[in-house]
Amino acid sequence: xSNQDVTTQSSRTGNDMPGDVDFAHPLGxxxxxxxxxxxxxxxxxxARLVVASVVFVPGLLLNDASSSFSPLSSLAFVYLAFAVxxxxxxxxxxxSIRRAxxxxxxxxxxxxxxxxxxxxxxxxxxxxRRGHSATNSHGRSPAGLNVGAPISSVGISPxxxxxxxxxxxxxxxxxxxxxxxxxxxxxxxxxxxxxxxxQTDLRHTQEGPSTSHVLGTDRIGRDIYTRxxxxxxxxxxxxxxxxxxxxxxxxxxxxxxxxxxxxxxxAVIMRVGEVVAAFPGILLVILxxxxxxxxxxxxxxxxxxxxxxxxxxxxxxxxxxxxxDYLVVTIALLPFAWYGMMRLVRGQVLALRNADYIEAARAVxxxxxxxxxxxxxxxxxxxxxxxxxxxxGAIAGSELILSFLGIGVQPPRPSLGFMISDVSGRGTAVxxxxxQHPEQLLAPxxxxxxxxxxxxxxxxxxxxxFNPRTR
Amino acid sequence: MLAYIVRRLMWxxxxxxxxxxxxxxxxxxGPGDPVQIQLGQHFTEERAERLRESRGLNDPVAQQYxxxxxxxxxxxxxxxxxxxxxxxxxxLGPKLKVSAQLFLAAALITIGMGVPLGFYTALKQGxxxxxxxVSGSLVLDxxxxxxxxxxxIIIFALKLDWVPVSGWGGFFSPQVILPALVIGLPGVAxxxxxxxxxxxxxxxQDYVRTARSKGVPEHVVNYRHVARIALxxxxxxxxxxxxxxxxxxxxxxxxxxxxxxxxxTLDALFARDFPVIMAVALIGAxxxxxxxxxxxxxxxIVDPRIRYQ
Numbered sequence: 001x002s003n004q005d006v007t008t009q010s011s012r013t014g015n016d017m018p019g020d021v022d023f024a025h026p027l028g029x030x031x032x033x034x035x036x037x038x039x040x041x042x043x044x045x046x047a048r049l050v051v052a053s054v055v056f057v058p059g060l061l062l063n064d065a066s067s068s069f070s071p072l073s074s075l076a077f078v079y080l081a082f083a084v085x086x087x088x089x090x091x092x093x094x095x096s097i098r099r100a101x102x103x104x105x106x107x108x109x110x111x112x113x114x115x116x117x118x119x120x121x122x123x124x125x126x127x128x129r130r131g132h133s134a135t136n137s138h139g140r141s142p143a144g145l146n147v148g149a150p151i152s153s154v155g156i157s158p159x160x161x162x163x164x165x166x167x168x169x170x171x172x173x174x175x176x177x178x179x180x181x182x183x184x185x186x187x188x189x190x191x192x193x194x195x196x197x198x199q200t201d202l203r204h205t206q207e208g209p210s211t212s213h214v215l216g217t218d219r220i221g222r223d224i225y226t227r228x229x230x231x232x233x234x235x236x237x238x239x240x241x242x243x244x245x246x247x248x249x250x251x252x253x254x255x256x257x258x259x260x261x262x263x264x265x266x267a268v269i270m271r272v273g274e275v276v277a278a279f280p281g282i283l284l285v286i287l288x289x290x291x292x293x294x295x296x297x298x299x300x301x302x303x304x305x306x307x308x309x310x311x312x313x314x315x316x317x318x319x320x321x322x323x324x325d326y327l328v329v330t331i332a333l334l335p336f337a338w339y340g341m342m343r344l345v346r347g348q349v350l351a352l353r354n355a356d357y358i359e360a361a362r363a364v365x366x367x368x369x370x371x372x373x374x375x376x377x378x379x380x381x382x383x384x385x386x387x388x389x390x391x392x393g394a395i396a397g398s399e400l401i402l403s404f405l406g407i408g409v410q411p412p413r414p415s416l417g418f419m420i421s422d423v424s425g426r427g428t429a430v431x432x433x434x435x436q437h438p439e440q441l442l443a444p445x446x447x448x449x450x451x452x453x454x455x456x457x458x459x460x461x462x463x464x465x466f467n468p469r470t471r
Numbered sequence: 472m473l474a475y476i477v478r479r480l481m482w483x484x485x486x487x488x489x490x491x492x493x494x495x496x497x498x499x500x501g502p503g504d505p506v507q508i509q510l511g512q513h514f515t516e517e518r519a520e521r522l523r524e525s526r527g528l529n530d531p532v533a534q535q536y537x538x539x540x541x542x543x544x545x546x547x548x549x550x551x552x553x554x555x556x557x558x559x560x561x562x563l564g565p566k567l568k569v570s571a572q573l574f575l576a577a578a579l580i581t582i583g584m585g586v587p588l589g590f591y592t593a594l595k596q597g598x599x600x601x602x603x604x605v606s607g608s609l610v611l612d613x614x615x616x617x618x619x620x621x622x623x624i625i626i627f628a629l630k631l632d633w634v635p636v637s638g639w640g641g642f643f644s645p646q647v648i649l650p651a652l653v654i655g656l657p658g659v660a661x662x663x664x665x666x667x668x669x670x671x672x673x674x675x676q677d678y679v680r681t682a683r684s685k686g687v688p689e690h691v692v693n694y695r696h697v698a699r700i701a702l703x704x705x706x707x708x709x710x711x712x713x714x715x716x717x718x719x720x721x722x723x724x725x726x727x728x729x730x731x732x733x734x735x736t737l738d739a740l741f742a743r744d745f746p747v748i749m750a751v752a753l754i755g756a757x758x759x760x761x762x763x764x765x766x767x768x769x770x771x772i773v774d775p776r777i778r779y780q
Contacts, residue, residue: 278759280717401722433621449618
């Protein structure tokens with residue numbers, strides 16, 4: 001962000017504190033992420049590490065995906081993956097350099113961070129270490145969260161304030177860490193699995209937990225533990241993709257457009273939303289998933305054939321890679337995901353549209369997109385975060401039902417819903433299964449239960465934190 | 472207020488028209504050639520052409536859509552492809568009746584448990600009961616029906632032998648209790664939460680304090696001054712929050728072996744019987760729209776303080 005935003009933000013609090021220095025890198029957001037000058041505080045360091053890990057994830061996925069494509073294209077995937085890994089490391093290193101400045105060391109020590117065992121410990125150390133409260137040779141102290149420094153709510157962004165309040169809530173931090181662990185397990189399913197998720201072993205079926213099969217095996221001898229973590233990966237990816245595209249990109253953009261421009265645009269978006277909301281959620285999801293699946297599979301096969309000329313394609317194996325399932329489920333869940341977000345964002349934008357600081361920015365001649373994205377958007381982040389986190393659990397539940405009904409992610413790729421229906425035979429047999437082989441059912445159910453429960457608790461806590469008045 | 476009701480009444484048919492357009496488009500363009508699906512391995516060009524002609528599939532799309540809407544208005548959703556020669560309406564009718572009864576029982580449980588719990592927690596705000604009940608209802612909310620259903624069956628049907636394991640005996644038979652509980656329990660959390668916050672809102676109002684200071688007995692204040700008003704917001708949420716229970720209802724019908732819409736739709740999904748799926752989606756959407764319309768109109772009558780623009 002640039003200086004202009006800093007002025008906007010501090011105009012809300014009426015004070016220009018040095019804390020805002022943290023948000024005002026001369027090179028904007030890119031400079032914030034890969035610049036190496038100046039100091040950042042502990043919260044800033046943590047945030048940048050989170051960003052680095054988030055950047056890391058698509059790299060892992062690209063790397064995983066490379067194995068399911070033809071050899072030449074897999075090479076392209078590996079290169080892409082490495083580019084992503086490099087970017088992630090760049091962010092982590094530059095943040096470490098600036099944090100090292102903050103604790104009063106030479107910045108070059110930050111280069112240690114990518115070295116596996118030492119770097120991890122060093123990163124934790126940098127995170128734990130108190131920054132100099134006074135100015136040192138690298139610049140002024142960033143205001144905010146250094147332990148011992150006076151905590152002032154003046155000049156700290158709403159997000160930081162909310163984070164400070166959230167950190168004091170034990171339940172919120174516990175649920176947040178459970179969610180992070182579940183998501184990490186899902187993303188790291190490949191290195192964490194002990195067997196192959198589709199490999200059957202008819203000599204060892206329906207076995208209880210043992211050393212070679214931690215949670216036992218199912219009726220055709222597949223390892224339940226491995227299948228559960230791959231199922232978690234499916235849920236994790238689908239919740240992220242659906243809430244990311246449907247809730248955040250589609251919902252927020254449409255909500256801002258409807259709220260800011262009003263008029264005909266608003267009417268159209270709202271009416272479309274009403275039509276979508278007229279369906280009982282799951283029925284629309286089932287309808288879309290059932291009717292569109294054959295079409296989308298067909299299109300993808302056509303695309304594969306078309307791109308397969310003369311006889312090599314970078315897109316070979318697209319259907320086999322499970323891409324189509326993800327696409328179908330995401331498209332089916334999209335209408336479910338955007339409407340609530342759109343309405344809330346629209347309401348907030350309507351309230352903000354005529355605020356004094358927006359008027360002022362408009363008078364100075366700030367362009368409309370800029371007004372929307374860097375003046376209004378930061379002030380509705382709270383609503384967006386609360387709504388998105390409330391949506392995650394609902395999306396996970398719907399995905400479970402879709403997969404259970406057999407129109408979600410298709411076997412052999414495991415999903416928690418399919419594991420349940422596979423074991424229980426989609427009917428009363430569930431009772432005998434739970435009496436004889438409880439671990440086969442309880443393993444997938446416990447994970448999804450924990451995930452939905454922690455998301456709803458976290459959503460509540462976030463709501464308290466961002467909207468303190470409605471408690 | 473009258474203008475509002477009239478506007479709502481005029482908008483509803485248009486909304487339903489859009490809904491039917493979505494259903495028609497998805498059913499018509501989504502799955503590929505319906506004739507090919509229906510004929511399967513008996514497919515020949517000649518047969519297909521005859522079937523197309525007899526079902527009017529060679530007509531322009533607009534004409535087909537209008538026919539779809541016209542027939543739907545007469546509760547005619549075409550022929551099932553899975554059961555040759557039988558109308559969707561004829562097949563769906565009895566299932567709808569079963570599902571509606573089951574859903575009604577579930578809704579009674581959800582509202583009957585959620586509203587008193589929410590009211591109670593609001594009165595007990597600050598004591599240990601409040602967070603316990605709220606987080607307990609959240610645990611139930613997150614619990615998948617795959618877990619509640621088998622355990623309730625094991626406890627109440629197998630161990631205690633109070634009710635039969637599965638099957639369907641109508642709204643007034645004891646068999647309805649377990650499936651209705653399984654469908655209804657997750658929704659309790661929503662109603663507890665809404666009732667709690669709306670009661671807290673009302674408790675802070677001036678007129679409640681006035682009533683207390685006049686010396687009106689506590690229980691009279693609670694039930695006459697607070698509960699009545701706090702119930703009003705519940706009304707608006709009935710439609711939307713109950714539709715959220717539908718996913719659970721689909722699965723519960725399977726587990727308990729209830730011959731309802733959920734089971735039927737699932738069979739239709741596997742048989743790729745799209746007329747049935749379209750009919751279920753259309754009926755579901757129409758009933759939700761109409762339920763919301765009724766609720767909104769009731770709301771504007773019950774609470775004259777609300778002024779719709």
